[in-house]
Amino acid sequence: MPVMNMIQAINDAHKVMMRRDPDIVVYGEDVGFFGGVFRATEGLQKEFGKQRCFDAPISEGGIVGTAVGMAAYGLKPVIEIQFADYIYPGYDQIVSEVAKMRYRTAGEWSMPMVIRSPYGGGIFGGQTHSQSPESLFTHIAGLKVVVPSTPYDAKGLLIAAIEDPDPVIFFEPKRIYNGPFDGHHDRPVTPWARHKASEVPEGHYTVPLGKAEIVREGEEVTILAYGTMVHVALAAVEDNKIDAEVIDLRTLVPLDIETIEKSVQKTGRCLIAQEAPRTSGFASELATLVQERCFYNLEAPVGRVTGWDTPYPHAYEWTYFPGPKRMKTALQKVMAD
C-alpha cells in the first residue's frame, strides 16, 4: 500500500474525488499553479485545469462568499483557508450563510462544501500561524467540524467530508503534516512512514464523519483528544505507563457520544486534551457532556489539558503547547482524585 504523509493523503483525497466528480472545484490563496503553501493542492491545476483549481484573491470573505454561490449553483467547492488564523474575515459568510442556509430555507438551498484549513501550533508560527479556533465553529449549528490525526484518516475523512451533503470545516493540524508529533519537541521528529496509519489505500474510501476511534484501549481513564493531541496523549500514556483508553474523536460535530459514554462508564475517569485556549474551548463542551451523562460513573472531576488563555507566544511556544508534562500532571491528578 502507498505510504503517505498527511499532506500527500490530503492531496490524494482531492485527486480521487476530482476524478469522480466534475462538480468539485478547488480554490484558495496560492492553491493553483503553486499548489498551496503546504502543497496540499499540488498538481491539481495541472490535472484538472485552471477552471477547477485556481488561485483566489486574498479575501477569505470572498473565498467563502463565492463558494456559497457556487454551492447554490450545484457545484461542490473545496476551498482552502491558508491558515486557520486567517479564517475570521470569512467568519460572517460561514456563520451567517454557510451554516444557516439549509435551515433558513428548509432545505431549498443547501451548502455542500468543505472548508479546509491548516491549524494548530508547534511550528514557531507565532500568534497568527498557530491558532486552534475549532470551538468558534462547534458552537455554530449547521456546521460539521472534523480534525484528522493521521494520513489514513485525513484522506478518508476528507473524502467523507466532500461527499457529505452539509458544510464541513476541516482543520488540519499542520504540526503533524510530516509526522506524528507527540509533544517531545526536544526529540527528533518521527516521520509518518514509521506509523502504520501512513499506509493509505489508493483510490476511494471513507472514514465516516461522526465516528470516533479508540486508538488505545485501556481501563483506568478515558482520554478524549483530536488532532495533534492524540499523539501527545498516546506518548504520555506510554511514558507514564497508565492504562488509559485514548479516543480520537476525529469529528467534533456531530460527536460520537456513544463511544465516549461507553468508555467513561468503563473507566470512571476522563481527561480531555485540546491545544486551543482553555476558556470556552471544545474541551468544556466535552467535559460538560461527560459529567451530564456519566456523572454517577465518575470517580474524579473530568480534567482538561489545554493551551492557555493567552495568544500563542512565539518564543514561548513550548510553554504554551500542551505537551507531555502537562498531560502527565493532569493524568496524575485525574487518577489520584
Add this chain to the structure above:
Amino acid sequence: MPVMNMIQAINDAHKVMMRRDPDIVVYGEDVGFFGGVFRATEGLQKEFGKQRCFDAPISEGGIVGTAVGMAAYGLKPVIEIQFADYIYPGYDQIVSEVAKMRYRTAGEWSMPMVIRSPYGGGIFGGQTHSQSPESLFTHIAGLKVVVPSTPYDAKGLLIAAIEDPDPVIFFEPKRIYNGPFDGHHDRPVTPWARHKASEVPEGHYTVPLGKAEIVREGEEVTILAYGTMVHVALAAVEDNKIDAEVIDLRTLVPLDIETIEKSVQKTGRCLIAQEAPRTSGFASELATLVQERCFYNLEAPVGRVTGWDTPYPHAYEWTYFPGPKRMKTALQKVMAD
C-alpha cells in the same frame, strides 16, 4: 432617585462619561442624529457635537478597525454594533487586533474601548436579530465580556467598562430593554418602573467588572444566569417554590469564580442558564468549572438550560427560547438526581 428603563440607563451612562472624559467618542450605524435604532445614544450628538457622536458606514469591520486606530491614538471609542447578529464582519478586527493588542506588544499599545451591542431573542426578530454569540467572545483571551440584567447594573457596568483599561464586549439583552421579561410571553410585560433596579442614581457610579451578584439567596440549588435568563430563573424559582440561590454573573470574563464556588459548595447542586445554542455555549465552560472545582460537593450533574442547536426560528420563537417550563424541568431534574 430617577427611574429608568435599561435604554435610558445606558444612555445616561454615555452622557455621564462623555461629560467627564473628552476622549470618549461614540459611533456606529444610525447612532448620530437619530440616536440609534434602540435610541441608546439619543441626544449625544446634540450635546457633544458631531465630532464625538456620529453615524458610521454600514461596515462593522470598519467600525471596529477605525476604533482600533482611535484607541491607538489615545481616544476611548464606545461603539455600537446595531445587532449582535451583525458583529461577525467585525470579528477579525476584534479577535485578531482588539483582543491581542496589549499582549502582542507587551503593553506598548492597549485597546481601551467598549463594543456595545443589543443581543438575544424574544422579540420576533428572526434568525438575524436574536442571536446570543457571547461564547464566541469568551473564548478570546484579551476580551472582557459583560451582560447586564437591570437598568442599575447596565449603567454601572457600562461606566466600569468605559473606565476599564481593556476592551469590553458589552451585550445588552434587548428583550429586557423595557422590562424584566421573565419568559412568560403570554402574560403582560412588567415595566422596569415596578422593579427596584430601575432606580438609577444620577451621575457617576460603577458596578465593578468581574463581580457577580447573588440576586436571591437559597440553599437547595445554585442557578447561574446572566441577562434575560436571570429574570426567567427568578420567576421559575418563585413559580416552583424552590429555595434556589440565583447568581447573576454580570461579567462572564473575568468570571467571579469565588461567588460561584461558595454557592455550589453550599447547595451541592447547580443549574446554568443561557439563551445561546447549547453546544460550546458559555454554559459549558461554567459547568466544566463547577465540576472541576466543586466535584466533591455535587450531588447531581450540573444541569444546563439553553437555546437549541438550531438558528433562531422566527415563528417558533417560544419553542426556542429557554422559558419557565424548560427551567422548571431542569430544576426538577437537578433537584431529583
Add this chain to the structure above:
Amino acid sequence: MADKQPSRRNAPALALHVPEPPFRPGDTPDFSSIKVPPAGSAPRPDTAVAARETHPLATDLVRVLDEDAKAVGPWDPKLDADTLRKILKDMVTVRVFDDRMYRAQRQGKTSFYMKCTGEEAIATSAAAALDFEDIHFPTYRQQGILVSRGYPLVKMMCQIYSNPGDHMKGRQLPIMYSDKKHGFFTISGNLGTQYPQAVGWAMASAIKGDSRIAMGWVGDGATAEGDFHSAMTFAAVYNAPVILATVNNQWAISSFSGIAGGERATFAQRGIGYGIATLRVDGNDALAVYAAVRWAAERARSNKGPTMIEFFTYRAEGHSTSDDPTGYRAAGEAQSWPLGDPIERLKAHLIGIGEWDEERHSEITKNADAEVRAAQKEAEKLGILPEQGKSDIGSVFEDVYADMPWHIAEQRDQALEEQR
C-alpha cells in the same frame, strides 16, 4: 488619555468632517442641486466595449423617459406595448401589495414588513430584462422580481405570516423570501452577503460552460460592507458573468447616502476602481432600467464580463415597519424627488404612445387590489403569525443538517416534552 501633542509648526488644526444630509425635519426639501441630465443624452456604447469606455457613464445618468414621458435616445429599449404594460402592472401590484402587507403588520398579523415604494421600477424592470433562467441574489427591496416572475402572491404572504403555506417552515423573518424555481436566492438578514454569492454563482456558471448569468443586489448603505469589495474583486478578476446592482435610494435607515461615501463619488464610480463596466441609471425610469440591465446581460452572456449598475432612486417610505423617518429627514422629500414616481412615468408614457388610458389604469389598480385581497384572504386561511409556532414543534429541529444528529434529536424530544 490622548497624548498631549506639543503644538507643531503653524500647522492648522485638523477637523473631522461628518457628512450631513441637506435637509432635516423642519426643513423644506429642495433637490434642485441634483444634476439630472436630460433623457436621451447619455451615450450607449456597444455591449462588447472595453470597460473603461463605460466609465464616463458612472457620473452620467442613463434616462429614456423625458419630461413628456416620451422614450428618447440610444438607450430606448423599444419594447412592445405588452411588455410595457406587464411592467406597469407588476409595479402597481407591488405597490398595492406593499400597502396591504404594511397594514397587516400594523394590525398585528405579522412582526415586520418592508416596502419598496418609489423603487418599484427597478426590480420589476430588471426582472423583465433578464431571462427566467437567470438568477437573482436579491436584498430585501426586490419583491418586484418575484411579482414579475409570477411567483404566487399568496406564497409571499404565507412567508410573511410564517404560516404552514410558507415552504421555509416559518423560520425566516417576514419578507425574507426564497424560491429556487423562480431564480430568487434566499434573502439574508446580513447585509451584503449576497453580493459575492452572486459572483460565485456566475463563476460556477462559467466554469460549467453554462449560459445563465446572475444578478446581485445591494443598497447604497450596504456598499460599505467588505462583501461589496470581495464581490467586485472576484467579479473583476475572473471576469464573471454577473450584474452587480446598487440601489441608491439615498437612505440607509436614518443615514443618508453621504455616510456611505456618496458625497465624494457616485456609487457607480466604485466600478471604475475595479475596471468593471459601469452604468448609472435613473431608477425611476422603467425603460432605462430595462435597457441597462439588458445591456449588462448581453455583455455578460458574451463573456465580456461583469457590469456594475447604480440605480439612482429614492426610498419614499420608512425603512421598515420598525422605522419612522420623520425623526431624521424632512417631510416631503419623496414628493420633491426630481425623478418622479416610476409608476406615473411609465403610465404617462403608455398613454402618450396611445397604448393606455386612465380607465385601464384604474382597472389594473383595482384588479391588483382585488388580487392582493384575494391572496391575503387565502393566505390568512392558513393563519397569521400570532397563531403560528405551535403546530409543529418538531420542525424546529429539522434541516439543521440533512440528517438529524443525536444531539439535535435529543433536544427535539426535550422540546416536545416541554410543550406537553
Add this chain to the structure above:
Amino acid sequence: MADKQPSRRNAPALALHVPEPPFRPGDTPDFSSIKVPPAGSAPRPDTAVAARETHPLATDLVRVLDEDAKAVGPWDPKLDADTLRKILKDMVTVRVFDDRMYRAQRQGKTSFYMKCTGEEAIATSAAAALDFEDIHFPTYRQQGILVSRGYPLVKMMCQIYSNPGDHMKGRQLPIMYSDKKHGFFTISGNLGTQYPQAVGWAMASAIKGDSRIAMGWVGDGATAEGDFHSAMTFAAVYNAPVILATVNNQWAISSFSGIAGGERATFAQRGIGYGIATLRVDGNDALAVYAAVRWAAERARSNKGPTMIEFFTYRAEGHSTSDDPTGYRAAGEAQSWPLGDPIERLKAHLIGIGEWDEERHSEITKNADAEVRAAQKEAEKLGILPEQGKSDIGSVFEDVYADMPWHIAEQRDQALEEQR
C-alpha cells in the same frame, strides 16, 4: 450535482477567466509591454485640488529620475544633497540588514524572515517625507521606516531573535516590529487590518484638532481584503487626514497581481471609486516616492483629505524565508524589471549632480555592513531564538489584560509548576 441546464437559445458557452502571469518558470521574462511613461511627464496638481483632478494620475506614473538619473519635471522634490544621501544610506542599510537577517534565519538563529529587496526606496523615502510625529501603520515590508527614523538596528534584531532585548517579550513572529516612539504601529500577521486602523488614528487626530497625520500600508495582494474597502470608505466619508499606500510589488506569495485584480485596473484606480485623490508612483524612484508622499501629506494636513498612492515596484526576492519563488515565476524577472534598482538609481543621481562617488558609496556600504554586524553581535549577546522561551515562563501570562485575572494567574502557576 450541478443542475443539467437545457441548452438555451444559441447563447455561447460561458468560460471562467483565470488570470495567468505572463511568465512562469522556464520562460524568459520580457517586460517591454509594461508602459513606463517618461520621467517628468506626469503633471503635478496643486495639493488642494479636487480629488477628481488627480484621477488621471491613477493610470499615469509619477517619475522624477529619468534614464540618466537626472531629476526632471514638476514632481522633483528638489531635496538637498544631505537628505538624498540619508535616503541612500538608509536604503543600503536596509538591504544589508535584510541579507544578514535572511542568513541568520538560514543559520537557524530564528524562525522566519522577510526581505524588501527592490522596494527599499518606498519605505525609506516615505518616512523621510513625513514628520517624525506622524504615524505609520505598516505591513511587513516597511522596515525602511524604522531604519529611516533611527530605530536601533539591535532592537530590530532582538525582536527577530525574540530575545530579552525584545520589548514585546518574544511574543510576536520575527519582523513584526512595533515602536510607539518611532511612530511605527505594531505589525499584524493578519493582512489588511492596519489599513482601517490608520484611518481611525487619522480620524482621532482630526477629532482632537491635532495636526499629525497617519499613513497606512498594504500590499497589492492584500488590497482584496474587506479591510481595504472599509479603510477607503471611512477615509472618504470623514475626509480623514491619512495617506493610504498600496505597495504593488507584482506578487503575493505565488499569486501575481492579476489575482488581486491588477489585470483590469491599476491599484491606484481603486481610489477613483471612492472619490479619493490618487497617485501612481514609480516605487523604485526615491525622489518620486518622496514627492508623492509629501504632496499627500500637505493635502492631508490642510484638511483636504486622504490620498491613495500606488507604489509600482517589484518583489525581487522570495516572499519570505518560507518561500522559494523559482517554483512559480521565471528566473530573472527582477533583473528585467523595467524600473531598475532603487539604490542604483539614487546613487547614479547623486553622482550625476556631483554629490557622490563610487568610493563614498562603497564606504557607506561597508559602514552599513559593519553597523549591521556590530548590531548583530550585540543582539546575539542577548540570545538567538532557539535559546529563548525558558527564562521567564511567567511572562507568558502577562499583558493579556492590564491586571491578571484569577484564571490566568492559575494557569501561570500551573505552567511554572510544569517547568520545574
